Amino acid sequence: xxxxxxxxxxxxxxSNVNPPTATSSPSxxxxxxxxxxxxxxxxxxxxxxxxxxxxxxxxxxxxxxxKLEITSEQLEELKNVSTAEVNRLxxxxxxxxxxxxxxxxxxxxxxxxxxxxxxxxxxxxKLADEFWEKGGEADSSASNKPASSSGPNSVPTDTRVxxxxxAYRMDLFKDGSLVKSYxxxxxxxxxxxxxxxxxxxTIIFNPTWTPPDSPWVAKMKNITAGEKIEAGSKLNPxxxxxxxxxxxxxxxxxxxxxxxxxxxxxxxxGLTNAQVRDFALMLSEISGNEVTQSELTAYxxxxxxxxxxxxxxxxxxxxxxxxIVLEDGALHIYKDVYEEDTNTEENxxxxxxxxxxxxxxxxxxxxxxVLAALNAMSAHPGTASPQPTSEAKDSTDPKxxxxxxxxxxxxxxxxxxxxxxxxxxxxxxxxxxKGYPAPVNYDTGTGKPSKGTTSAAR
Numbered sequence: 001x002x003x004x005x006x007x008x009x010x011x012x013x014x015s016n017v018n019p020p021t022a023t024s025s026p027s028x029x030x031x032x033x034x035x036x037x038x039x040x041x042x043x044x045x046x047x048x049x050x051x052x053x054x055x056x057x058x059x060x061x062x063x064x065x066x067k068l069e070i071t072s073e074q075l076e077e078l079k080n081v082s083t084a085e086v087n088r089l090x091x092x093x094x095x096x097x098x099x100x101x102x103x104x105x106x107x108x109x110x111x112x113x114x115x116x117x118x119x120x121x122x123x124x125x126k127l128a129d130e131f132w133e134k135g136g137e138a139d140s141s142a143s144n145k146p147a148s149s150s151g152p153n154s155v156p157t158d159t160r161v162x163x164x165x166x167a168y169r170m171d172l173f174k175d176g177s178l179v180k181s182y183x184x185x186x187x188x189x190x191x192x193x194x195x196x197x198x199x200x201x202t203i204i205f206n207p208t209w210t211p212p213d214s215p216w217v218a219k220m221k222n223i224t225a226g227e228k229i230e231a232g233s234k235l236n237p238x239x240x241x242x243x244x245x246x247x248x249x250x251x252x253x254x255x256x257x258x259x260x261x262x263x264x265x266x267x268x269x270g271l272t273n274a275q276v277r278d279f280a281l282m283l284s285e286i287s288g289n290e291v292t293q294s295e296l297t298a299y300x301x302x303x304x305x306x307x308x309x310x311x312x313x314x315x316x317x318x319x320x321x322x323x324i325v326l327e328d329g330a331l332h333i334y335k336d337v338y339e340e341d342t343n344t345e346e347n348x349x350x351x352x353x354x355x356x357x358x359x360x361x362x363x364x365x366x367x368x369x370v371l372a373a374l375n376a377m378s379a380h381p382g383t384a385s386p387q388p389t390s391e392a393k394d395s396t397d398p399k400x401x402x403x404x405x406x407x408x409x410x411x412x413x414x415x416x417x418x419x420x421x422x423x424x425x426x427x428x429x430x431x432x433x434k435g436y437p438a439p440v441n442y443d444t445g446t447g448k449p450s451k452g453t454t455s456a457a458r
Contacts, residue, residue, distance in 0.1 A: 044125035045338075047104040048111065049089065049190045050132055052082035053248040053267070060131050068123055074115050081111050089190055101189040101339040102379070133196040135246020152351045153325050153436045159286050160316040161200065163269060165193050166323045166334035167423075168261045169439065170251075170269060172279075174286045181439035182275055185255050185264025192338055193267060198246040198317040203280050203291070205299040205307040206231035207242040207252070232303030240300050241276045243283065245269075245317045252276060257445040261422070263337075272445040287311040323377065324351050326435030331370060331426045339379035348374060355434045366428060373424035376417035 054060045055078060064070040070078075085107075113121035156162060157176040163169070165186050172180040187193040209229040229236045239253025251269040253276030264270040271279060277296060284291040289312035291299075299307045323334045323342045331351075336343050348370065349359050359367060375381050417424055 044105060044109060044129055045192065045195075046108045046112075046125050046128050046132070047190055047192065048082045048085035048108045049104075050192070050267070051078065051108060051112075051128060052086045054128055054132060055079050055082060057131075057136055057247060059136060060128075063127060063131070064124070067127065068116070068120055070116060070120070070124070077115050078112070081115070101192065101337075104190050132194055132247075135194070135196075135198050135249070151354050152347070153322060153327075153354060155436055156318075158316070160318055161283070162318045162320065163193070164320045164322050164325070165195070166321060166337050167325065167332070170279075171439070172282050172286060178437045178440045179286070180278075180282050181442045182271060182279065183260045183442070183444040185259045185262060185270030186337070187265050187267045188263045189338065191266035193265075193269065193319060194246075194249060195319050195321050198249070198319060199314045200243050200245055200251070200283060200287075200317050201311055201314045202244060203284060203309045203311065204242050204244070205280075205296075205309070206240060206303050206305060207236075207238045208306060209236045209238055230304050231306070239271075239273050239276055240303070241280050243280070251279065251317075255445075260445045274447065275443055275445055278443060283315060284309065284311065287315050288313050324348055324374075326351055326355050326428075326431060328436070328438040329428060329432040329434055331428055331431075333370070333373045333377045333424045333426070335377050335422045336379040337422075341379055343374045343378040345371070345374065352431075355431055357428075357431055357434075361430065362428065366426065369426050373417065373426060376421070377424060 055075070061075065064075065109121070109125065112124050116124050155176070156173045159174050162171045162173065163184070164171075168184050168186060170182045170184050171178055208231060210227070231238070231240060237254050238250070239255070242250045242252035244250055249267050249269070251271065253271050253273040255264055255270040255272050257272055259270060260272070277300075281291060281293065281296060289309075291309060299309075321338065321340060321342065323336050323340075324347050325332045325334070333343060345359070352358050352362075359370075362370065
């Protein structure tokens with residue numbers, strides 16, 4: 001039953017959430033069926049489940065009324081439509097019947113346009129995306145905003161948490177050095193993780209959970225809308241610790257190791273209970289007010305007593321969506337899990353150029369492998385692997401003397417990409433030790449050290 005209750009854990013419960021700032025801009029989303037990008041330069045990430053959460057926020061509703069002159073009748077219909085969709089997902093268990101991300105966004109766009117009209121629909125979704133990306137916080141002075149990273153695969157120079165959604169990975173940086181990495185669970189397509197720059201300001205030990213007043217709750221045994229579900233209860237999906245990172249998202253425990261590296265939450269970063277305890281200690285340490293192991297044990301000893309620890313200094317939490325990552329000399333191409341059409345040659349070139357290289361400088365074998373992987377990991381893979389552009393075809397690597405490079409046949413990827421494969425890794429000899437750092441002290445949630453990771457920051 002936990003999976004059903006978890007649907008309300010991250011999206012509809014906004015208590016103890018400290019809204020953050022954000023500086024990044026939404027990137028384009030894919031078309032629903034066509035492989036050809038839309039001519040519209042902006043396409044929303046909004047789903048009806050996200051809209052349902054936003055409409056519980058008074059400030060968001062106020063902005064809809066004042067900036068877009070959305071009427072009370074339109075707001076009521078928007079609430080009815082979004083709530084009905086969330087109830088449907090809860091009743092049917094979204095985990096077992098996930099729709100494609102593009103379909104979820106298209107459904108939201110259609111309903112918004114039907115209710116508010118075509119003229120206001122684009123403004124509406126842009127306002128919703130911006131509000132969601134900022135976690136509900138109004139713009140503050142520049143002095144209060146954490147600096148945003150720039151460029152693809154950028155390595156922080158400060159203290160912050162970096163989450164790369166399609167990599168299912170969360171990193172902790174302290175003064176520019178990577179000190180800890182975690183394998184995570186991410187939001188379902190209907191309840192996606194937001195993207196942008198957030199911040200963590202508190203750690204909440206023994207968080208309670210309050211089921212929402214929805215029809216699905218009435219059907220559950222031993223659950224009443226509005227009642228407090230204590231920490232430690234089998235009915236509480238949050239685990240022993242939660243860290244708010246802006247409406248409506250959290251970093252929290254309660255996940256099994258099997259849920260890491262896959263869709264596992266509803267707008268949140270999911271960890272196992274052991275992981276979230278370790279993360280709480282690390283987060284408090286990098287923020288300047290270290291919580292000791294003995295203090296953590298004492299906080300968790302009585303699960304009925306909620307303890308909130310305010311961090312001495314807020315820690316930026318950067319939520320990225322990067323499907324092409326050069327990591328310590330190896331090119332990692334991840335599945336485009338939210339169908340954002342990011343596995344493109346243009347983005348590949350940007351990553352390589354950021355590291356002093358280019359697609360044309362790779363060997364023919366490497367180019368073919370990389371482009372085939374981009375196609376396989378894309379949201380809409382074609383029936384044939386993409387071929388290098390004419391610019392890349394004309395470039396010849398004099399150092400590549402392999403049989404494949406000199407043959408009239410075009411080289412192919414060394415291994416066929418599996419249908420459910422989430423990542424392709426290609427070693428690039430010319431970029432050894434360049435790029436984003438490999439995981440450090442990688443906690444995969446299994447309780448065992450991960451192979452091939454370092455124990456100290458580079």
